[in-house]
Amino acid sequence: MRLTLLLPLLLAVAGCTSTPSPGAAVPADATTTATPAPLDAAACRQAGGELMPLGRLQRVQCVVPYADAGRACSAKADCSGQCLAEGEVTAGVPARGVCQTDLRQNFGCRQRIDGGVAQGTICVD
Secondary structure, three states: HHHHHHHHHHHHHHHHOOOOOOOOOOOOOOOOOOOOOOOHHHHHHHHHOEEEOOOOOOEEEEEEEOOOOEEEOOHHHHOOOOOEEOOOOOOOEEEEEEOOOHHHHOOEEEEEOOOOEEEEEEEEE
């Protein structure tokens, strides 16, 4: 019984694809996404970074510390990365934060400071 219910669902999902089948015509106005260049470990190290798997998908990225990491801020414009709250601050109240350390702080839970005001907390996998 389960197989008869599951099989049509699997076939329907398998039929969903975003890549055209071989030989399929591609419209002239279609945009294509370039394949990202492979990460160069030596170039990453030379830039002062380290290759690390990040996020839920564990996509390897070159993580370079921001030059202004830890500096006091009140908006993103004050930082190379984001201006983040230290600890938990009530959203909507005036606050100061610190410039983020590196890309690793883009994942997990964080609270931005923008225009001197604490924003809501966001969590990213």
